[in-house]
Amino acid sequence: MPAKEVSLLPPIRNDEITLVFQGEAHPCLERNVAxxxxxxxxxxIVVSTLDVGGGSLKRFDLDVDFIVSDDPGALPPYKKGKRAPVNNVNRQIATSRAGLARVKSRYAVKIRTDCELSSRAFVDIYSRVAERVPNPNRLLTSSIYTLHPDGIEAFPFHLSDWFFFGPTELLRTYYDVPFMTGEDAVWFNAERPHTKGSNYFARRYCARFSPEQYLTIEFAKKIGGYVTPSFLNDSSERIKSEYQRFLSKECIVCEPDDLGLRFDKYAHASRSNYQFFNCVWGSDWEKMRERFEEVVAASKTSRELLTPSRPGPDAGRRRAAVRAMRRIDLILPLLGTAGLMPLVGDVLGFYRKLEGLTSDA
Structure with missing residues (x-):
């Protein structure tokens, strides 16, 4: 096998980075910035938020570039249920795009206003990966809510939107997408039901895509060369393979704690047994990337690059857990109504412990 070409990325200095805090002007914003x-x-540092009216916007005494954009408004809730949150994807697009437009540095971070950074570990991780891969221009993101192609929910092309780091122009490209339409926001209805065999987690959705999926799919279509889903749980083997190729070639995925990312609101997610079987962990991503590079090195035609990559050593145990979830799919709504969904997590935790599985497996 020929020697692999690698990037010689120079050290990234702090003054080459701009942090774009995007979202609602939370009370914790001042602390998170500091x-x-x-x-x-x-x-x-740039803070990009919205004027939602009513005089509720607080301007903090911060030494930052503070941007207030017009509010494009919320879309209807993307899930069913009385407590389902409204769909703020267009607000995220507006504030992220406005914030990134002010960036003059080579690199940028897009981070939620209710998050903070506890170290510059994310820079070191990005640099280490860039030194050993052919394409260093990647999006570094959180493992939590970057969904696994063989995970429980099985929503392909779903990157976490908590945090991104990478070249500024790449982040601008990611958020330079059209707003989600009203039709896509209420895609699934009586006239357009979910496909036969859709799992419980997909059936809860009204929107054609989750907010995270919408952004990732629009980005993948823009940079070209990827076959993307037509709806939320469009997860054929071809699309799953394309998603793995996208993750391997365009992204770096790592645990929030390793990135130095703190998000107190969702600290429990890193300990969740459900999310363990649902998300792409750093070790999962490394295996995907290694397998993809092996295929690239060995392939003679572009068609070979589109065949499903062979599963990793822990894929069987993940798929066994997912199959078990599918067997109880019809009773999951009842468990949810009765408030017994934590029992599912307990069972997954027992299986995880029995198999000795960790995020570093």
Whole structure:
């Protein structure tokens, strides 16, 4: 096998990075900005939020570039249920796009206003990966809510939108997408039902795609060369293979704690047995990337690159857990109504412990 070409990326300095805090002006914003600045001295900071009316917007006493955009409005809830949150994907697009437009540095972070950085570990991770892969221009993102192609929910092309780091122009491309339409926001209805065999988690959705999926799919279509889903749980073997290729070639996926990302609101997600079998962990991503590079090195035609990559050593145990979830699919709505869904997590935790599985497996 010929020697692999690698990138010689120079060290990334703090003054080459801009943090774009995007979203609602939470009470914790001032603290999050201060703590993030403390671990990244010299970094530039942009806060991009919305004018939602009613005089509720608070301008903090911060040494930042503070941007207030017009509110494009919320879309209807993307899931069913009385407590389902409204769909804020267009608000995220508007504020992220406005914030990134102000960035002048080579690299940028897009981070939620209710998150903070506890270290610059994400820079070191990005640099280490860039030194050993052919394409260093990648999006570094959180493992939590970057969904696995063989995971429980099985929603392909679903990157976590908590945090992104990478070249500024690449982040701008990611968010330079059209707003989600009203039709896509209420795609599934009596006239357009979910496909036969859709699992419980897909059947809860009204929107054609989750907010995270919508952004990832639009980005994948823009950079070209990827076959993307037509709806939320469009997960044929071809599309799953394309998703793995996308993750391997365009992304870096890592656990929030390893990135230095703190998100207190969802701290429990990193400990969730459900999410363990649902998300792409750093070790999963490394295996995907290695298998993809093996296929690229061995392939003689472009068609070979589109065949499903062979499963990793832990794929069988993940798929066994997912098959078990599918067997109880019809009773999951009853468990949810009765408030017994935590029992599912307990059973998954027992299986995980029995098999000795960890996120580093």
């Amino acid at each position: 703590r993030s600045r403390a671990v990244l001295p010299g970094v530039k």
